[in-house]
Amino acid sequence: MSRRNMHRKRQTEVELFPFLSVLACTIGTLILLIVVMTTQALEPQEAVVVAKVDEDGKGANKTKTPLYIECREDGFVLYPDKEFAPRADFYDKESSFRKMIANLKANKDKEYLIVILRPDGLEMFNKLRNLVKGEGIDIGYEPLEFGLELKIES
Template identity: 40%
Template sequence: MPRRHHAPELDLFPFLSVLACTIGTLILMVVVISTSSLQKDRSNVQILARETAQGEKTPRYVECLAKGVLIHPQRTLVPTAQLDSPTAAFTKLVNQIKSRPSEYIIVAVRPDGFDCFEKARAVVEQAGVAIGFEPFNADWKLCLKQPCQ
């Protein structure tokens, strides 16, 4: 009886399974690495003042927290209860800016500092000083003109 020769069969299913698992693992690594790098970049945030057509105004930065207003760059904290006091550093800052029409106040409002912001805004608007504000996440770090660290 003559022997029949069967052509050898090649099964690619195990190779394709390994290839699919490798591609899936690489996609997961890319997602994890890109997500972690985005989170690091978002922790330091800089507020950029918008230029106006009327002329250039210089911003003065303050931050509203639960315990009070933090004046930058000196990082002077004025408690919320003392915001409208004539001797408080915040009132002095507002009066100083009132005498200089080329300056205005930008406020970074933290989630726990909204009540403080309402009181600070009333003081600033009563003095007739221009004000801008930006909601600011609790874990962000405010960076001014110097590089963030």
């Protein structure tokens, strides 16, 4: 045997099969993960229930009663009557929206405001928050996605 042939026999070949099998398993796992996440994201949610709870999360708030207002791009929805108040009602002192805020101010040791915030209602939320904080009214908020119906639980 010549030296050239001996040198060729000593060279080791690199096997890519283990690398390719690990790569195939990783791609399969990622595809499965994407399918599961997409399925969960596309499940239709019809309604969201907002319930009042105390600081411990165990029951109803015993010191103050919440009043709910939903902020949208075109105005506010006042609960529990689901009365719509357009943007102009924010500036009208005689509107049902302003009367609700005045009533909250008068009863701020018994009531507080929970604002339901839709993605397009950020501008109205900021105006409402500034108004309410200026009046010394306690406020909380809960973001809510587009297309979900809101149910207020008493």
